[in-house]
Amino acid sequence: MEFQQSGISLIYRLEIANRGNMFARLASLVGNAGGDIAAVDMIRVSQDAVVRDVTINVASREHGRQIADLLDAEQGIHVVAVSDRTFLVHLGGKLEVAPKIQVKNRDDLSRVYTPHVARVCEAIHEDSAKAFQLTIKRNTVAVVSDGTAVLGLGDIGPYAAMPVMEGKAMLFKQFAGIDAFPVCLDTKDPDEIVETVKRIAPAFGGINLEDISSPRCFYIEERLKKELDIPVFHDDQHGTAVVMLAGLMNAAKLVGKELQNLKVVVVGIGAAGVACTKMLLSAGVKHIIGVTLEGILHRGKEYENEVWNWYKEHTNPENITGTLEDALVGADVFIGVSGPGVLTVEHLQKMAQDRIVFAMANPTPEIDPELAAPYVRILATGRSDYPNQINNVLCFPGIFKGALAARAYTINEEMKLAAAQAIASTIRESELREDYIIPSVFNQAVVQRVADAVAEAARRTNVARREMMPRNNF
Numbered sequence: 001m002e003f004q005q006s007g008i009s010l011i012y013r014l015e016i017a018n019r020g021n022m023f024a025r026l027a028s029l030v031g032n033a034g035g036d037i038a039a040v041d042m043i044r045v046s047q048d049a050v051v052r053d054v055t056i057n058v059a060s061r062e063h064g065r066q067i068a069d070l071l072d073a074e075q076g077i078h079v080v081a082v083s084d085r086t087f088l089v090h091l092g093g094k095l096e097v098a099p100k101i102q103v104k105n106r107d108d109l110s111r112v113y114t115p116h117v118a119r120v121c122e123a124i125h126e127d128s129a130k131a132f133q134l135t136i137k138r139n140t141v142a143v144v145s146d147g148t149a150v151l152g153l154g155d156i157g158p159y160a161a162m163p164v165m166e167g168k169a170m171l172f173k174q175f176a177g178i179d180a181f182p183v184c185l186d187t188k189d190p191d192e193i194v195e196t197v198k199r200i201a202p203a204f205g206g207i208n209l210e211d212i213s214s215p216r217c218f219y220i221e222e223r224l225k226k227e228l229d230i231p232v233f234h235d236d237q238h239g240t241a242v243v244m245l246a247g248l249m250n251a252a253k254l255v256g257k258e259l260q261n262l263k264v265v266v267v268g269i270g271a272a273g274v275a276c277t278k279m280l281l282s283a284g285v286k287h288i289i290g291v292t293l294e295g296i297l298h299r300g301k302e303y304e305n306e307v308w309n310w311y312k313e314h315t316n317p318e319n320i321t322g323t324l325e326d327a328l329v330g331a332d333v334f335i336g337v338s339g340p341g342v343l344t345v346e347h348l349q350k351m352a353q354d355r356i357v358f359a360m361a362n363p364t365p366e367i368d369p370e371l372a373a374p375y376v377r378i379l380a381t382g383r384s385d386y387p388n389q390i391n392n393v394l395c396f397p398g399i400f401k402g403a404l405a406a407r408a409y410t411i412n413e414e415m416k417l418a419a420a421q422a423i424a425s426t427i428r429e430s431e432l433r434e435d436y437i438i439p440s441v442f443n444q445a446v447v448q449r450v451a452d453a454v455a456e457a458a459r460r461t462n463v464a465r466r467e468m469m470p471r472n473n474f
Contacts, residue, residue, distance in 0.1 A: 009038065009085040010064045012054045017076035018047065029074060030056055035067050051080070094166045095182070129465075132205065132407060141180040141206040141400055143168045144197055146188055148213035149236070149271075152363050158184035161211060168210060168235075175447050176397035178404070180208070190216045194223045201228050205404050208396065209234040214270040215307050231403045231411045237275035239392035242399070242416050243438070244335065244358060245279045246423035247390055250437040251378045253429060255354040257332060260284045263352070265327045267291045267366065268338030269311055276335055277315060279420065282413050288315040289327045296320060296327050325350065332356060340364035348375040360390050378434050387435035394423050394441055398450025406455040406464035415457040422446075422453035 016022050030037055039055040058064040064082065072079040103109050110116050124130045132138040147161030148154075165182030172180035185196055197207060207230065209221055217234055224232040233239075252259055262285055266273050269290045277288055290297040290311050297303070297312045298321050320326060328334065328347050333356045336342060343366040348355060354377040359365035362382040369386050372379055380388035399419050403411055426439040426446050439446055458464040 007057050007059045008061060008064060009055060009057050011083040011085060011088075012056060012068065012071065013043070013080040013083075014052055014054055014071065015078040015080055016050045016052060018045070018049050019076070022076055025074070026054070026071065026077060029070055030054075030067060033067050033070055034059065034063065055085070090163055094163075094170055131202070135203075136179060137203060137205050139178055139404060140204050141172060141178055141208050141404075142183045142197070142200060142204045143172075143180050143208045143210055144183045144185065144193075145210045146185050146193060146212055148188060148211070148216070150211045152361075155213065158186050165210060168208070171393055172208075172397055172400070175393065175441075176401040176451070178397065178400055188216075190220050190223075193220055194227070197224055198227060201230060204230065206231040206233070206400050208400070209236075211236060212271075214274075215305060217271050218274075218307060225410060229409045231400065231408055233396065233399065233411050234271065234275075235392055235396050237271045238279075238411070238416055239395045239399075240272040240337065240360070240390065241275035241279040242395045242420045243390050243392060243423060244276050244360070245283055245417075245420040246394070247358065247380050247388060247438040248280075248333065248356070249283075249420065249424040250427060250432055251333075251356045251380075254432050254434065254437060255356065255377055257354070260286055262332045263287045263289075263330060264333040264335060265289050265291060265324070265331045266335045266337070267324060267342055268336060268361070269297060269308060270337065272337040272360075273335075274307055274311065276337065277311065278413070279416065281314065282417050283420070287317060289320065289331075290315055291324045291327050295323050334358065334366075336360055336366035338366060340366065343367035343372070345371060345375055348372060353377075358390060378437060380438065388438050389441075390438065391441050394439065394446055395419055395450065398422070398447040399454050401447060402451035402454025403458060405451060406458040408455075408458040408463045409465065410463050411454075412457075412461055412463055414461045415454045415463075418453040418457035419450045422449045425449070 016026065027037060036057040037054060038057050041053040043051040043053055056067060058067060068079050068082050071077050101112060103112060120134055124134060143165045145161045145165055147156055147158040150156050150161050150164055161184050162182055165184055169180035169182050172178040183200065185193055187193060201207065207224060207228065209217065209232065212220060217237065221232060221234045252262065264280060264285055264287065266277055266288060269292050273290065277290065280288055296316065297308055298316055299312050299319050300321065303309050325347060328350045331351045334343065336359045339361050343359060355375065356378045357372060357376045358380045359367050360382040365381045369379055369381060380390050382390050399411060423439065423446060426443060426449055427436065
C-alpha cells in the first residue's frame with residue numbers, strides 16, 4: 001500500500017538571464033533541493049532576461065523559503081516574488097452573491113422591488129409557509145461557527161474561521177446546488193449563539209453548525225433542534241459519523257464480518273467521537289469501548305463531563321478499565337477522532353486479524369499511514385492524499401438537499417443512517433477493495449443518492465412537512 005504526500009504549491013516569479021542552459025540549471029537546483037516543478041508560465045522576454053512564473057511543490061513553508069534563497073543566490077537568477085497558490089484563491093474571498101433575474105428596465109425593477117414586491121410580502125404575511133416557495137429560504141443554509149474548534153487549529157476566533165466557512169458554502173453550492181452563507185459569530189456564549197441563530201433563522205431553510213468546541217456544541221445543537229422548525233446539523237459530529245459508518249459498512253463486507261459482531265474502540269470522546277458512537281449503536285454495533293486521555297470510560301467512575309457519563313452507560317458492555325492498549329486487545333476496529341501519535345504498531349498487534357483502522361485526526365492521523373500499512377487490512381484517514389478518505393463532503397450536501405426537498409423540520413437518526421447506507425451502496429460489492437471502501441467526493445452519483453434516501457427517510461419517519469407546495473402564489 002503506497003501513499004503520496006501532498007505539500008504546498010508556491011509560484012516563484014523569476015527573472016532569469018537570457019542565456020543558454022539557465023533553465024536546465026534552475027531545474028537542477030530545484031530538484032536537488034527536494035522541490036518539484038509543476039508548471040512554468042512565460043511572463044515576458046527581453047534581450048537580457050526572461051521572466052517566468054515557476055510553480056514548485058514544496059514540503060513546507062520553510063522548505064519553500066530555502067528554495068527561494070537557493071535560487072536567489074544563483075548567478076543569473078533573481079527571485080522577484082513568491083506567491084502561495086492557496087492564498088491567491090482566497091484573495092477577496094471565495095464567494096459572491098449573484099441575481100437569478102436580470103433587472104434591465106423599469107418594469108423588471110418594479111417586479112423585483114417596489115411596488116409589486118409588496119404583493120409577495122403580503123402573501124407571505126398571510127401564510128409564512130409561503131416563504132419556502134417565494135424566497136431563497138427554500139434552498140439556503142447558514143454555515144454557523146464561533147471559531148472555537150477550527151480544523152486542527154483550535155480556537156482561532158470568528159475572523160480566522162471565515163475562510164473555512166466560505167469553503168463550506170462553496171461545497172454546498174458546487175455539490176448540491178444549495179446557496180449557503182458563512183455566519184461567523186463573535187461570541188463564545190452558547191446561549192448568545194442560540195439566540196443569534198434563532199433571530200436569523202427566517203432567512204434560511206437549514207442551519208449547518210461548524211467548528212464549535214465540545215461540549216458546548218451538544219448544548220447548542222440540542223437547543224436549536226428543539227426551538228427551530230428547520231433542520232439543524234452539526235457537521236463535525238454527524239457528518240463525520242455518517243461517512244465513517246458508510247466506510248465501515250463496506251470494510252466489514254470486505255473482511256467478511258458483521259457489524260453487530262465487531263469490537264470497536266473509539267478514541268477521542270468529543271463531538272465527533274460521541275456522534276460516531278451513536279451512529280454505530282444505531283447501526284447495530286454492540287461492543288464499543290471509548291477511550292480518552294484519562295483511559296477507558298467505564299461505569300466505575302463518575303466524570304465531570306456529563307457527555308462521558310452518558311457514554312459509559314451506553315458502551316463498554318464488559319465494563320473493562322485501563323488504557324488504550326487494554327481496550328485494543330482483540331478489537332476488530334479502531335476509530336480515531338483524537339490527535340497524532342495516539343496509536344502505535346504495538347497497539348495494532350494486539351488487535352484481531354483483518355484489522356480495520358480509521359485514523360481520522362486531521363491534518364495528522366493517529367498513526368502514520370506508511371507505518372501502519374503493513375499491520376492493517378484496511379486503513380482510512382481524513383486526508384485527501386491517502387486512499388479511503390473519510391470526508392464530510394460525501395455527506396452534508398446530500399443530507400441537506402434531501403432534507404430541504406422534503407421540507408423536513410429536523411434531521412433524525414433514521415435520515416443519517418439512510419445517508420450512510422446510500423454512500424456505502426454507491427460502490428458495488430464487486431468493486432470493493434482495501435483501498436476503495438468509500439467513494440470519491442467527486443463521484444456525481446453520491447449527492448443525489450444521499451438526497452433521495454434522506455428525503456424518503458424523512459417522509460417515512462413523519463418529519464417531512466405534510467403540505468405540498470401550492471400551485472399558485474396567491
